[in-house]
Amino acid sequence: MVEGHVTISNLEKVYESGGERTKAIDDLSLEVPSGEFLSVVGPSGCGKSTLLYLIAGFLDESAGTIAVDDVPIDGPGTDRGVVFQDYALFPWRTVMGNVTYGLEQKGVDKKERQDTAQKFINMMDLDGFEDKYPKELSGGMKQRVALARTLAYDPKILLMDEPFGALDQPLREALQDHLLDIWRDLEKTVIFITHDVEEAVYLSERVMIMTRHPGTKKTAVEIDVDRTQPREDIIMSDEYTAMKNDVWQSLREETKPQAQL
Numbered sequence: 702m703v704e705g706h707v708t709i710s711n712l713e714k715v716y717e718s719g720g721e722r723t724k725a726i727d728d729l730s731l732e733v734p735s736g737e738f739l740s741v742v743g744p745s746g747c748g749k750s751t752l753l754y755l756i757a758g759f760l761d762e763s764a765g766t767i768a769v770d771d772v773p774i775d776g777p778g779t780d781r782g783v784v785f786q787d788y789a790l791f792p793w794r795t796v797m798g799n800v801t802y803g804l805e806q807k808g809v810d811k812k813e814r815q816d817t818a819q820k821f822i823n824m825m826d827l828d829g830f831e832d833k834y835p836k837e838l839s840g841g842m843k844q845r846v847a848l849a850r851t852l853a854y855d856p857k858i859l860l861m862d863e864p865f866g867a868l869d870q871p872l873r874e875a876l877q878d879h880l881l882d883i884w885r886d887l888e889k890t891v892i893f894i895t896h897d898v899e900e901a902v903y904l905s906e907r908v909m910i911m912t913r914h915p916g917t918k919k920t921a922v923e924i925d926v927d928r929t930q931p932r933e934d935i936i937m938s939d940e941y942t943a944m945k946n947d948v949w950q951s952l953r954e955e956t957k958p959q960a961q962l
């Protein structure tokens with residue numbers, strides 16, 4: 702069975718706090734087929750993180766539905782794994798302890814937990830660092846631990862909220878390429894939030910552009926490139942530049958001051 706298909710129908714989210722109502726998501730519908738790499742861009746405050754947290758099940762929708770493989774979601778679940786910008790590692794656990802965490806929650810026995818965690822620690826080039834604590838690691842290493850921790854419990858869907866936003870450019874590019882390798886090998890559905898159009902276009906098969914607040918789907922641009930080529934060849938091609946310009950153009954319309962529209 703093909704797994705990890707996300708169906709979002711007429712989604713609406715209204716925050717209510719201190720007597721104020723803020724509509725963050727307005728009538729958003731979206732299909733993310735199993736195995737797709739989708740990035741989401743949009744103006745600041747348009748509801749990107751809200752959308753991701755709704756899909757994760759951390760927030761309840763005000764209207765509409767979100768289903769995974771045709772089953773409406775009911776809170777968080779191990780079918781969806783979230784990776785945050787600030788890593789959200791447990792400081793009191795070692796690298797091994799962080800990566801085994803989700804497997805403990807799933808009730809996997811100790812030997813299998815250790816073996817599975819070691820596989821993902823190796824995959825993220827962290828072997829030798831199993832006994833280190835997060836405070837002993839660089840930002841890039843922490844983000845690799847966070848990814849290993851999420852991948853270890855084998856979610857069908859990876860939900861990523863600006864995961865490389867805090868890293869410098871060379872590290873960011875290295876982790877982008879690492880993520881693409883993992884996505885190809887493990888066949889996950891990925892929904893990736895970013896402010897960075899370059900990153901969105903480089904990584905994704907499709908980029909969704911959201912409208913300004915309250916956010917909904919404005920359009921989506923297909924990014925049809927041969928990803929077996931080296932990065933330099935991909936980003937220098939005319940087709941790639943044209944697709945990137947389409948995303949920029951659409952996003953720019955949403956970030957212009959209202960008076961210019």
Ligand SMILES: Nc1ncnc2c1ncn2[C@@H]1O[C@H](COP(=O)(O)OP(=O)(O)OP(=O)(O)O)[C@@H](O)[C@H]1O
Pocket residue numbers: 716717718723724725743744745746747748749750751752914
């Ligand atoms: N807990 C909350 N209570 C009330 N309003 C909220 C809450 N969280 C977010 N909002 C509002 O919802 C809207 C969408 O916020 P969200 O953080 O999802 O946007 P975003 O697109 O991820 O922003 P950014 O790109 O700046 O990170 C904003 O108007 C924000 O002020």
